[in-house]
Amino acid sequence: GAGVSQSPSNKVTEKGKDVELRCDPISGHTALYWYRQRLGQGLEFLIYFQGNSAPDKSGLPSDRFSAERTGESVSTLTIQRTQQEDSAVYLCASSLSAGASYNEQFFGPGTRLTVL
Amino acid sequence: AQKITQTQPGMFVQEKEAVTLDCTYDTSDPSYGLFWYKQPSSGEMIFLIYQGSYDQQNATEGRYSLNFQKARKSANLVISASQLGDSAMYFCAMREAPGSNYKLTFGKGTLLTVNP
Numbered sequence: 001g002a003g004v005s006q007s008p009s010n011k012v013t014e015k016g017k018d019v020e021l022r023c024d025p026i027s028g029h030t031a032l033y034w035y036r037q038r039l040g041q042g043l044e045f046l047i048y049f050q051g052n053s054a055p056d057k058s059g060l061p062s063d064r065f066s067a068e069r070t071g072e073s074v075s076t077l078t079i080q081r082t083q084q085e086d087s088a089v090y091l092c093a094s095s096l097s098a099g100a101s102y103n104e105q106f107f108g109p110g111t112r113l114t115v116l
Numbered sequence: 117a118q119k120i121t122q123t124q125p126g127m128f129v130q131e132k133e134a135v136t137l138d139c140t141y142d143t144s145d146p147s148y149g150l151f152w153y154k155q156p157s158s159g160e161m162i163f164l165i166y167q168g169s170y171d172q173q174n175a176t177e178g179r180y181s182l183n184f185q186k187a188r189k190s191a192n193l194v195i196s197a198s199q200l201g202d203s204a205m206y207f208c209a210m211r212e213a214p215g216s217n218y219k220l221t222f223g224k225g226t227l228l229t230v231n232p
Contacts, residue, residue, distance in 0.1 A: 031218075045221070104166065107161035109160050
């Protein structure tokens with residue numbers, strides 16, 4: 001089957017605009033994660049979904065960031081009133097479940113966001 | 117305090133030689149997992165190898181092996197017989213106990229360059 005897909009691959013926006021990033025996880029994967037990677041840095045955890053449980057939003061940097069997921073399917077990450085500091089690659093990952101000690105996270109290709 | 121420390125911003129190795137990429141971690145949880153990912157210039161995150169905290173033997177996957185020293189909290193990646201295609205960023209990551217929602221905490225990465 002297909003891997004994790006993300007769209008758009010690139011997004012250039014003006015400061016103050018809202019953006020929406022999409023992630024399609026691997027079919028059957030109940031766990032979904034969003035990460036942010038700033039230029040030259042490692043990945044920072046943003047938010048986690050597991051099935052129909054309440055998401056873990058502990059990594060979201062501000063209330064301008066929000067994310068939704070319907071069941072075990074597509075997720076959207078929304079950034080409102082974008083700032084230049086939001087420029088980064090946003091990576092989505094999915095895994096079979098979060099309940100096992102080892103579950104590899106499969107990453108999508110990312111969305112490169114540039115805020116002018 | 118940093119949970120994952122990669123002290124080598126950049127490493128160089130000659131083709132066909134072995135190279136060790138360092139990773140130390142910090143956790144008080146007895147149950148955790150350690151991962152290494154490769155990120156080529158194209159940006160995708162490629163899973164390489166996993167070591168569980170209770171695993172008795174060091175993990176190996178083809179040319180990749182993990183030198184796991186639990187008492188020293190280190191999980192170094194060893195790449196044998198380096199190839200030009202190994203040139204990439206390498207990230208060490210940790211996944212802690214179930215209460216952490218299984219997110220991965222990443223180090224800042226090491227840029228490996230393989231010279232012909």
